Amino acid sequence: MADLIVGIQWGDEGKGKVVDSLAGQYDYVVRYQGGHNAGHTIVVGSRKVALHLLPSGILYPHCKNIIGNGVVIDPWALAEEMQSFENLQGRLFVSDKAHLILPYHILLDQAKEKNKQRAIGTTGKGIGPCYGDKILRNGIRVMDLKNLEVMKTKIAHILQELGYVEKLYGIELPSVDSIMQKIESVRPSIMPFIADSTQILWKAQEKGEKILCEGAQGSMLDVDHGTYPFVTSSTTIAAGACSGSGLSPKSLKNIIGVAKAYCTRVGNGVFPTEEEGEVGEWLRQKGGEFGTTTGRARRCGWFDSVAVKYACGLNGCDSLSIMKLDVLDGLERVKVCVAYEYEGKRIDYIPTDYNNVKPIYQEFEGWEKTCGVRSFDSLPSKAQDYIKALEEITKVKISMISTSPQRDDIIMR
Numbered sequence: 001m002a003d004l005i006v007g008i009q010w011g012d013e014g015k016g017k018v019v020d021s022l023a024g025q026y027d028y029v030v031r032y033q034g035g036h037n038a039g040h041t042i043v044v045g046s047r048k049v050a051l052h053l054l055p056s057g058i059l060y061p062h063c064k065n066i067i068g069n070g071v072v073i074d075p076w077a078l079a080e081e082m083q084s085f086e087n088l089q090g091r092l093f094v095s096d097k098a099h100l101i102l103p104y105h106i107l108l109d110q111a112k113e114k115n116k117q118r119a120i121g122t123t124g125k126g127i128g129p130c131y132g133d134k135i136l137r138n139g140i141r142v143m144d145l146k147n148l149e150v151m152k153t154k155i156a157h158i159l160q161e162l163g164y165v166e167k168l169y170g171i172e173l174p175s176v177d178s179i180m181q182k183i184e185s186v187r188p189s190i191m192p193f194i195a196d197s198t199q200i201l202w203k204a205q206e207k208g209e210k211i212l213c214e215g216a217q218g219s220m221l222d223v224d225h226g227t228y229p230f231v232t233s234s235t236t237i238a239a240g241a242c243s244g245s246g247l248s249p250k251s252l253k254n255i256i257g258v259a260k261a262y263c264t265r266v267g268n269g270v271f272p273t274e275e276e277g278e279v280g281e282w283l284r285q286k287g288g289e290f291g292t293t294t295g296r297a298r299r300c301g302w303f304d305s306v307a308v309k310y311a312c313g314l315n316g317c318d319s320l321s322i323m324k325l326d327v328l329d330g331l332e333r334v335k336v337c338v339a340y341e342y343e344g345k346r347i348d349y350i351p352t353d354y355n356n357v358k359p360i361y362q363e364f365e366g367w368e369k370t371c372g373v374r375s376f377d378s379l380p381s382k383a384q385d386y387i388k389a390l391e392e393i394t395k396v397k398i399s400m401i402s403t404s405p406q407r408d409d410i411i412m413r
């Protein structure tokens with residue numbers, strides 16, 4: 001069986017820390033969607049590790065790590081990330097079916113954003129155009145690295161088809177030769193890790209080995225169920241773990257949703273509980289809410305239980321991990337959105353016309369300090385009340401609470 005960690009807000013929920021705290025118990029950690037638009041930060045002592053493409057199990061020597069077929073891989077970004085780790089052979093497997101982000105995807109991503117009336121605020125890493133090519137059946141896959149002649153012919157054809165964008169966006173596409181030159185230089189770093197990762201996972205299952213799937217981004221950024229078009233281009237909800245790895249839906253067992261004790265979003269799009277004033281700034285500064293991948297300031301606001309309940313429904317969450325509770329320390333009052341006002345009525349679901357809802361809040365008394373607390377009973381009573389209320393409103397058990405960026409500052413319930 002495989003367990004799953006999935007973000008249930010707009011990404012950056014702190015999934016990296018949850019995976020890190022659990023990875024020690026697993027034989028395999030699997031990334032199944034997204035690419036290096038993701039940024040999972042893990043703090044070990046004074047060392048801060050930011051992972052983008054490598055699964056978080058990479059920090060545990062016994063753990064095998066899979067970059068599944070559903071991931072889009074910038075081979076240069078992967079090669080660079082791999083440099084920080086030794087002895088990856090036998091510990092890292094890159095699906096031969098995963099798609100490659102190539103230089104024209106990045107150019108296109110950035111050009112499309114510039115040309116849009118209202119930009120999505122993408123990470124500019126080429127994610128959307130790469131997934132677009134996959135769906136158009138125009139993609140270049142990791143397995144193509146095995147035959148550069150064939151790859152070159154495919155890329156030449158793609159560039160020819162793409163010719164129109166040069167005029168449309170006023171950009172110059174790189175030549176096939178320059179792309180191939182770059183690919184040849186990165187190829188030796190990737191080749192030894194290419195594998196049929198689905199077969200590896202099936203064999204691991206046969207042997208009864210434990211598998212943890214690690215989601216990237218968050219459910220509200222899901223291409224189908226998120227706040228379209230202000231979403232990423234992959235299936236970020238639990239269903240994506242199957243299509244993005246080859247594991248069957250029947251093999252998913254424990255699904256853990258991860259949310260912050262408040263809420264953040266990077267990029268544009270609806271965010272009903274956003275606080276633009278003092279509270280937003282407090283959360284941003286205290287929570288260090290600046291992107292791991294792009295450095296962009298994150299938009300901040302209160303916990304939105306309507307959105308969380310929706311995401312828990314999409315994912316079938318068995319439990320929730322609530323992260324960064326300590327960031328709320330010292331606030332006089334803490335708010336939770338419990339419903340929306342929409343067309344003059346109180347609703348407790350997300351309407352398709354999501355832009356026009358107004359949050360309805362329940363207020364809680366604040367507390368002094370939860371930072372570094374490691375048992376539920378040692379939390380200030382008001383913080384306990386807050387957690388219990390979130391549990392009651394969302395109807396999902398909160399099994400883990402994080403009280404600082406440090407690896408061990410976690411409450412298990």
Ligand code: IMP
Pocket residue numbers: 010011012037038039120121122123124125126127128216217221230231232233266267268
């Ligand atoms: P893309 O994934 O680069 O195409 O960006 C699409 C949207 O998803 C933008 O709003 C990004 O800010 C957001 N996004 C992508 N990756 C992450 C992430 O890891 N955390 C939070 N937001 C993300």
